[in-house]
Amino acid sequence: MIHPYTDHADAWYRLAERKAAQYFASLEALVRDRTYAAALTKDFQSWQTNHIHRSWLSLLLRGKNKPDSRDFNKYIRWLNYAGKLDDYLDRSVSYMYMRDLGQALDSPGTLSRIQRMVADVKSRLICSAATAKGNQAEDLSLAGLYRWARKEGVESATIWVINKLRNVSAHIPEEMNAEHAMRKLIKIIVGVVLHVVEEMGDEAPPAERARRLDEAIRLGYSYGLSYPFIDDLLDSGVLTDREKERYTRLIRTALLTGSVPELGEWSGANLSMVRFVHTELRDAFEYIKNYQRPEAQQPFFEQSYVFFHSQDTDRNKKLSDATYTNEELYVPIIIKSSSSRLIVRSVISAASDEGFDTRTFYYGIYNQLADDLADMFDDSKSGAVTPYTYYFKYHRLRPDLINPYELYWAVISYLIHHVYRSDAKSREVILDRAINGLQRFKKRIGADTYNEVMNVFATGNPEFHRLVHSMVQRAEDVDFFDKLLRDQLIEVLRNDRKEKEHFRETLDTVRQQINDQLSIHKPDGIPPMQESLIDAANYSLEGGGKRLRPILTWVMGVQEYGLGAAAIVPLLKSLEYMHTASLIFDDLPSQDNASTRRGRPTVHQVHNSATAELTGLFLIQKAIEEQSSLRSFDAATVLELIQYSSRRAADMCVGQAMDLDSKGKRLTLEQLNTICFYKTGIAFEAALVMPAILARIGAEEIEALKKFAYHAGIAFQIKDDLLDVEGDLLVLGKPTGQDAENNNSNFVTVLGPEGARKEMWEHYCLAVELLQTMPRNTAFLKHLVTYIVNREC
Template sequence: MKNVCTDQADTWYQQAEQKAAHYFASLYMQVMEKTYVSTLTEDFELWKRNHINQRPWLSLFSRGTRKPDSQDYRRYMRWLDHTGKLDDYLDRSISYIYMRDLGKALDSPDTQTRIQRVVADIKNHLTRSAATTGGGQPEQLSLAGLYRWAQKESIESAVIWLIDKLKDVSANIPKEMNAEHAQRKLIKIIIGVIMHVVEEMDVGISSEERAQRLDEAIRLGYSYGLTYPFIDDLLDSGVLTDGEKELYSSMIRTALLTGVVPELSGWAGSNNMEIIQYVHSELRDAFEYIKEHQRLETQETFFEQSYVFFHSQDIDRVKDLSNKNYTNEELYVPIILKSSSSRLIVRSVISAPIDEGFDHRTFLYGIYNQLADDFADMFDDMNDGAVTPYTYYLKYRDLRSDLINPFELYWTVISHLIHNVYHSNAKTREVILDRAINGLKRCRARLGTEMYNEIMGIFAAGNPEFNRLVQYMVRKADDVDFFDKLLRDQMVTILKNNQKEKEDFQDTIKNVRQQINNQLQITKANGISPMKETLIDAANYSLEGDGKRIRPLLAWVMGVNEYGLQPSTMVPLLRSLEYLHTASLIFDDLPSQDNASSRRGRPTLHQMHNSATAELTGLFLIQKGIEEQTSLHSFDASTVLALMQYSAQKAEDTCMGQAMDLDSKGKALTIEQLNMICFLKTGTAFEASLVMPAILAQVKAPEIEALKKFAYHAGIAFQIKDDLLDLEGDLLLLGKPTHKDVENNSSTFVTILGQEGARKEMWEHYCLASETLDKMSCKTAFLKHLLNYMVSRDR
């Protein structure tokens, strides 16, 4: 069986290799004859009419038309719309995506109709979004924006599943790998698969069928895209040893040749066992999902293209930059195969019908993107010792006169695509040359003019006249930027910023939590009665548990970081919040209420003592909380009185919520009733943590109302997650028993809506809280990450 599989694999690769070698030979002849120079010179003469504009001198004084930095996303979109450039910007962007990702020819009337429909939809979304929101990241790159799209398409479950999967992938990317790069590529593949599926849909498709196919597209996209971080990037990185890479590659080949993922073996004692177990499990599930959704007639195509893709990558990966004897064919044939196979696979992944036009165009197009990407990454690749056409040429150009200049090959491919593949279509010429000049502009901006000119001196020295023309375009041409590049930059920035903010969030929690823990212990004065000493011991026992301290943490962040209050002045408020919260937990755990046996990883207070002691300790902590509020000496009396009045009202609300909850046992509640109970029990404490520092800082009423709205939705989202954890959670992680809601016959979001319905409701409140946060003047990153923590926590 093994020999049969090996023979089949050899046949697959040899056939693909012959096709790639034939294509390369054609390109090689064109490079040698330099046919691209005269052809592209004529093309640029036509192209520049739309891009080299003489600006009226009066425009220099018009601040309203000055082009903003594209990093300011919303302002840039408004500028494009204001100047009348948005239509062309979107048209070239979507046209390029149709060529690159969907393998379409732009001379097709049907393709043009589809492009214009997509352009109109995006423009409508962008202009509507710009009119209704302020600054910040693009809506489509936020979790709330993603979930709102899911609601529109009725695919909420698939998107919730995807969000959870992406979170797990992010958490399991080894530190030696580029996490942002890996996540971006995975997301890009998912979007690409969705685009292919949408293109395959008939215009009159029912909403139910559309939702089902989009659901499958998301899961298929993730399943295929997962190979990028956990096969391509993992094998490229230094995470695995050489022996482990060989073992891992062998497992992948076996899976592609037999259709069965082998069990893990040979990894005993590896330092990478934990990550390999996770990767093996995820990739096995992904592989099985793709197989299950294959039509019988597309399965062999899928395995063949996947094998060619992996094998060509593997051949390219093991090249050694110190080897000076690679032929041009050895350098270029594998990248022709890997760059085309990566997109050819998509149609077999979704079991799309055979499209010879797509296959032909995609096979010839792939090397164009690869050469552009390798040019952009050449310095990183050189530092990593990776062999690409550019790194190899840089190292051996003076020793090997036979080496093809990859920059010349790049322009040859462009000329070949425009005139031999797309038949000199004017729009194709426009879009491809836009992209080429845009890439060089971005390179010059990234490297700086001096380094850029030095690089051009190496790669463009053989055709000085043509290079002068190109560099003139790079300096002078306008309107060559692309929407996908903007979103790519935004995504990379967002991923990096999110990671930095998340680290800051975790550091803040760790540091402030420790400070709060150090302030919570109630001291015993000399000569106190034994009974009071018992109460203090009981109170300290409850306070010492492994609490999250979210409420005082949040109050500290809002008071100190957002409103500029001095940390020392906040201490009484922080104690008060935790004392009052701990008191509520003591009462909540009593046999007369929820009858919990453990809390914060330890036996509950009434288990350690008795119910009477627990009740009295709860009352004692409430009084201590009030006493702490009276100790806010750094603030004027009227402000402290307003805070205490507000605090008393919130305590009343919490009691009412608990009473309503106890009264509801065994009763079927409506969502409205459950929302009310949930907010009164949980949301009020979040609200107090936000509002009480605002009261001390004398924040104006509209801001306080916004804080209350955010707290309402965040609090309900938090409670729904609690309900889900009661059903799904781990006792050791939670520090309290699970399945208590069922035992107590309590109405919860899970019992009323079911697991799936509860998740959807949680994400709805997440979106409402996030959208409220976007409109608030205080947009601390801590609140954003706190909200993310609330819906993604495991305890």
């Protein structure tokens, strides 16, 4: 069945093309007669009063003690101390209202909302900067995000989008820039949320606000997914030319028919990635379509098609083709830069707003030209056609070409005087942004290269460009909060990727070292029954396992406390012997009655219950034997460790007894937490505290480790309970539904799956927040607890 949108597609694009061509003609006239320069020269004369400081004292103090903006919290504290934070946030939020929300700054209502947001952001920044550990923005962490979600009542949507983002990140091909792709996706999600907040206003009841924010998060992800998996993927070299053609046809068909076609036969190295992308985009497309009111669907399809077609037109240009006209270079850019933001309004089914549409249409190319200048060298390297790469290559051969840098300033003049009616605040913010963009560009590529670039582009009006050059050199207080967040987010994503890689490498390396040490030796001449017990113990130890507890001990002991790796091998073995013994007991018919463990039959299935019980006792004694052989440490310290270990082993027995006694009973959350800590949290605590005892770490730090282990252990158990309901037998290596079969009360039965997930993330946050109090590198612990809540087995 052909959808009626197919018949209208060409008309939609022709209409957008005519409008963009008219706008370009107006801009071209400004460039040809250079009237923009005279207008902007007057604007700069007013503007520079707030940004060019001529006194000898200001010159002496310029930049003095100003921290690098990469140290986020120190930079925010400095802005506040220097009395610059209010203006910094005011221009930043004002710019966001202009660019993202399409608002005019001469509206009293808009100005009032800007001031409220500035006050709210300032309060959060000052509070977090005063207490934060490290140089990163606290709100960019998973814990910071979940804390916001809990405050707004949108925990479920936030957990959903966290999992979605993790899966997207895992499927971004190596050839693409993963950090920038994820940054753009997250930016779109935030942008859609901001649009919905603006649409709601301040009077929405809490329940209504939570419902609409929940939808906004899901809509933002659904729309934003097109950036990494359509724009970036098609711009990259991941797909072959044939695959690009086929993939483009699939996207176009979806927009024209209202339905995503089946993927069909697809082969080659990209098959797995393409299947994931197709499934995610199809689900996202259906979510947006089902959310919208019927009358809002046509604007969505219209703007989406126009956006995609303009991008496709632009993408298919070849830098080797010297014949493109100015209209062919600029009209698609005007279309795509405006329609990308207009889509957001249709995605959320916002009411028609002619003022928003008009301002957004004229504003888009301002950002696009700024971005294209900043990316000029990368674009040139990849062979992409942008106004800057094309002009740079052909300006000597083609005197008819419009200089994109001249056009950029013409756009700025047009916005200030025609779109925003010479409003003083609009002028301030637009010029702030323009000069800041040039300063950042110059800093990134270096002064010499910057001057070479300007020798090509800044030639049309020497007097005006000398003025701009002076502003770029001398202007202060033109930086923006969104750029700070952008840089921070990229740095967070980059560091997170590196830390994850190190975390996984450490897990694999140390796990292998531990596995190599675990097997219990059988001395010659031992009784057959002892040999049988050792065989049963080794069978259980050889079953694999995550080895999280001894790995944790190794990391803290060796990397953080400086203990010798060889010296603590007995401790690592003892921890895994104790843990394996507890699993053998758990699996017994008298307890959890499990038939498989780690993908293999349990010990009592292979032998019998009596042998399993004796094997568990045997492993406990071996654990004590190993601990007593820690000869590199003084006897008093080893004795203290053994005493601690014995007490904690006894506590774990109490926890198992409480668990068994709870069968068939409806437990409270408090009771569940207690049982969970005794069963699971204590094992994590021991893995952290025992190396701390050997290293003679202070009591205060040990107490913090215990609190961290409490919350990490509960999070681990909640995830286990969720996996028992939702997990995959083949991945888990043990049957699912065991708790229901044994009539066990757990976090899922008490709270339900959604409630259990929220409780798990609450303990995740508490565990991560405790890491902020520790005087050590806690990256491994952070990734451990992140791994705990995201694992699939």
